[in-house]
Amino acid sequence: MDHFSYQDGELFAENVPVRAIAKAQGTPCYIYSRATLERHYRAFDEAVGSHPHLICYAVKANSNLAVLNLLARLGSGFDIVSGGELARVIAAGGDPAKVVFSGVGKTSAEIRQALQAGIYCFNVESEPELARVNAVAGELGQVAPVSIRINPDVDAGTHPYISTGLKENKFGIPMARAEAVYQQAAALPHLAIKGVDCHIGSQLTSLPPFIDALDRLLALVDRLAALGIELSHLDVGGGLGVPYDKETPPLPAEYADALRQRLGQRQLTLVLEPGRAIMANAGILVTEVEYLKHGDDKDFAIVDAAMNDLLRPSLYAAWQAIIPVVPRQGEPRSYDVVGPVCETGDFLGKDRPLVLAPGDLLAVRSAGAYGFTMASNYNSRPRVAEILVDGDDHHLVRARETVEELWRGEQVLP
Ligand SMILES: Cc1ncc(COP(=O)(O)O)c(C=O)c1O
Ligand SMILES: N[C@@H](CCCC[NH3+])C(=O)O
Numbered sequence: 001m002d003h004f005s006y007q008d009g010e011l012f013a014e015n016v017p018v019r020a021i022a023k024a025q026g027t028p029c030y031i032y033s034r035a036t037l038e039r040h041y042r043a044f045d046e047a048v049g050s051h052p053h054l055i056c057y058a059v060k061a062n063s064n065l066a067v068l069n070l071l072a073r074l075g076s077g078f079d080i081v082s083g084g085e086l087a088r089v090i091a092a093g094g095d096p097a098k099v100v101f102s103g104v105g106k107t108s109a110e111i112r113q114a115l116q117a118g119i120y121c122f123n124v125e126s127e128p129e130l131a132r133v134n135a136v137a138g139e140l141g142q143v144a145p146v147s148i149r150i151n152p153d154v155d156a157g158t159h160p161y162i163s164t165g166l167k168e169n170k171f172g173i174p175m176a177r178a179e180a181v182y183q184q185a186a187a188l189p190h191l192a193i194k195g196v197d198c199h200i201g202s203q204l205t206s207l208p209p210f211i212d213a214l215d216r217l218l219a220l221v222d223r224l225a226a227l228g229i230e231l232s233h234l235d236v237g238g239g240l241g242v243p244y245d246k247e248t249p250p251l252p253a254e255y256a257d258a259l260r261q262r263l264g265q266r267q268l269t270l271v272l273e274p275g276r277a278i279m280a281n282a283g284i285l286v287t288e289v290e291y292l293k294h295g296d297d298k299d300f301a302i303v304d305a306a307m308n309d310l311l312r313p314s315l316y317a318a319w320q321a322i323i324p325v326v327p328r329q330g331e332p333r334s335y336d337v338v339g340p341v342c343e344t345g346d347f348l349g350k351d352r353p354l355v356l357a358p359g360d361l362l363a364v365r366s367a368g369a370y371g372f373t374m375a376s377n378y379n380s381r382p383r384v385a386e387i388l389v390d391g392d393d394h395h396l397v398r399a400r401e402t403v404e405e406l407w408r409g410e411q412v413l414p
Contacts, residue, residue, distance in 0.1 A: 002281040003033040003389075004365070010326045011363055013389040018286060018325045021394050022361055025385050027288040028305035029400075030372050032062075034070060034390040036282035037368070040252070041074050044274055047256030051263065051270055054120070056100050058238045058275030059085040061369035062283070066388050066397035068092035071278075077120065079238065079273035083110040086117060096120075100235060100271060102149065102199065104129075104170055111136040111144075121145045121271075123197040123235065125172055130185055137190035146185060147195035147235055150178055152216040156201030156209045156239065159316050165200025165213060172198065178220050182229050193229060195271070196221060199237025202276060205249040207258050210236065214262050221268070234263070235271035242280045244366050245319050252277060276369040283368020285310050285384075286325065287348070289360045290340070299335050301356055306339025307346040308378040310364060310371050314345045322349045325361035337362065341379050372398075377406055 003014045011018045013031050021031055044055050056077040059068065063085060068078070069092040077098030078089045089099060096117040101110075104125045111133055114122065124130050124146050137144035151172030154165045164171040173181050185191050200213050214236060221231055236259060241249035250258070252274075259270060287305035294300075312318035322337055332353035339346045348364055356362075375383050382401035387394050 002036045004284055004363070006327075011323065013284070013394070015392045016389050016394050018284070018363060019361060021387055021389070022286050022288070022325070024394075025387055025396060026400065027286050027361065028309050029286050029385040029387055030283055030367065031286060031394075032064070032067060032283045032368055032386065032388045032397075034388055037067065037278060038070065038074060040278040040282060041071055041076060043252040044256065044272060044278070045075070047253040048260065048270060048272070051260055052267065053270040053272065054098060054233075056098065056235075056271055056273045057278055058273050059089060060373055061275030062279040062371070063088050063373055064386050064388075064397055065092045066395070067279070068094055079275070083107075083113045086110075086114060086119070090117065100147075100197075100273070102197070102273070106132075108132060108136050112140065115140055115142050115144055119145070121147050121194050121233070121235075123147050123149045124185075125149045127173070127177075127181060127184065130181065130188070130191070134188040134190045143190055143192045145194045146191050147193075147197040147233070148173055148178065148181055148185065149197040149199070150175055150217060150220065152198050152200065152213040154200050154209050154213045154216070156204050157206065158201045158203050158241075161316055162203060163201040165198060165209075175216060175220065179223060179227060182224055183227065186229055193231065195231045195233035195235055195268075197235035197237065197271075199273065200239060202239050203241040204239045205241040205247045207250050207255065210239070210255065211258060211262060214259060218262065218266075221266075231268060233269035233271050235273065238273035238275050238277070240274055240277040242276055242366060244280075244321070278369075280366045280369035283366075283371060285364040285367040285371055287362050287364065289356055289358050289362065292356060292358055299333050301335040301337045301354065301362075303337055303339060303348065303362060305348065305364070305384070306341040306379070306381065307343065308341060308376045308381050309339070309384055310348060310367060311374045311376075312370055313348050314343070320349065320367060321365040322352050322354070323363050323365060324354065324356070325363055328355040328357070328360070330355040341381070380406055382406060
């Protein structure tokens with residue numbers, strides 16, 4: 001359930017007609033629902049319940065400051081993958097002491113920034129990174145909290161570009177090296193071992209891969225304890241999928257129950273890094289039909305949003321529902337919904353049965369995660385506005401870029 005629904009023949013975001021927002025703010029625009037994102041966060045938090053836990057929302061899914069601020073106010077921690085994301089979390093009022101730092105390519109400057117901010121833990125992804133974190137912490141006279149990200153070699157059964165827990169993927173340290181790397185970490189003076197981490201991929205729609213990975217991690221926790229290395233937390237990453245179409249992923253409650261059962265009596269703090277499951281269905285992308293073009297083989301609806309605004313369909317052949325903001329009566333035609341960008345791969349959806357006229361508004365659903373954050377300025381297109389709906393109100397939480405902003409910092413030769 002989300003808070004985008006038809007009432008009186010038109011699409012509403014919570015209690016506000018989408019048409020009114022588009023009129024006030026122009027199109028394309030992203031619209032987020034506060035009620036939906038808060039409900040999703042609480043679903044995770046309540047599902048883990050009394051077991052000690054920290055939910056570290058994956059900032060890459062949607063890093064709008066207003067979104068981060070709402071999550072911070074609910075008590076959320078954050079999973080970051082760059083110094084830029086850390087800066088956004090802090091700017092939004094997030095608590096650095098609830099931040100985990102993932103990613104295979106942390107620079108020395110980013111490690112320094114995170115140590116100075118006082119983050120909860122680094123999820124270390126390689127042996128050279130372990131040495132680097134130790135060295136930077138030493139320069140600062142600090143001890144860095146670390147977990148090792150283990151690559152458990154589990155098939156997440158998702159799109160190959162977003163599968164991260166297989167041996168051939170760049171992420172984490174192979175299980176076969178795990179004990180040796182923990183022993184190295186234990187011997188380094190500027191590291192404090194806190195936990196173990198994994199993240200096997202995104203948009204997972206069934207429990208077994210999560211459970212399989214968790215079981216492998218728990219076995220490692222026991223082997224480490226036998227070596228005298230005690231961990232205080234276990235980070236299972238993110239990855240819980242959402243229904244874009246007919247998928248039936250487990251609900252946060254089922255997912256968290258399954259994790260808790262596996263943990264049994266162990267008092268390891270459970271860290272979760274959900275991104276998509278919190279934000280995807282808390283957002284839509286609204287776009288206007290500019291032209292209808294009827295070819296010999298195809299009908300095209302040319303809209304004002306494009307692959308630079310929402311990349312998922314082009315990049316992963318991802319399917320997202322496209323619905324009219326004000327449905328019309330009539331016989332549907334099968335449209336490819338395409339943008340103005342000069343690429344054949346620029347489409348938001350293919351073969352969509354729709355009744356359309358130029359000027360109509362369409363909403364691409366499930367666009368709250370990996371929508372705006374993956375947007376670019378390709379074709380010199382300014383990034384679009386983001387609006388947050390809160391009950392009867394809507395707030396512009398990021399203004400549409402101006403074309404002048406696109407060349408800020410650029411110069412011609414004197
Ligand atoms: C390390 C890490 N944690 C968390 C996430 C969030 O994943 P999702 O949005 O699928 O929950 C990702 C992205 O896949 C990730 O790479
Ligand atoms: N960007 C991806 C998810 C990747 C997750 C990042 N580790 C998507 O849109 O589905």
